[in-house]
Amino acid sequence: MPHEHVxxxxxEKGELGPCCRICAKRMTFGEAMVHDQHYLCWKHYLxxxxxxxxxxxxxxxxxxxxxxx
Numbered sequence: 001m002p003h004e005h006v007x008x009x010x011x012e013k014g015e016l017g018p019c020c021r022i023c024a025k026r027m028t029f030g031e032a033m034v035h036d037q038h039y040l041c042w043k044h045y046l047x048x049x050x051x052x053x054x055x056x057x058x059x060x061x062x063x064x065x066x067x068x069x
Contacts, residue, residue, distance in 0.1 A: 006039060007024075017031075
């Protein structure tokens with residue numbers, strides 16, 4: 001099989017999914033990230049790939065519709 005190197009385990013919810021290659025965290029396929037043909041948790045995916053979140057948060061206290069210049 002082409003993916004024999006992927007360790008599988010049951011998650012806390014009873015679903016079958018991959019384990020993180022680095023920390024062995026049990027994940028569902030929906031929450032696992034793939035990098036270089038290996039499944040990683042989000043934390044280790046960011047470390048290995050150098051990616052960063054594209055979401056920015058606002059530090060504005062009032063909603064945008066109350067901001068009047």
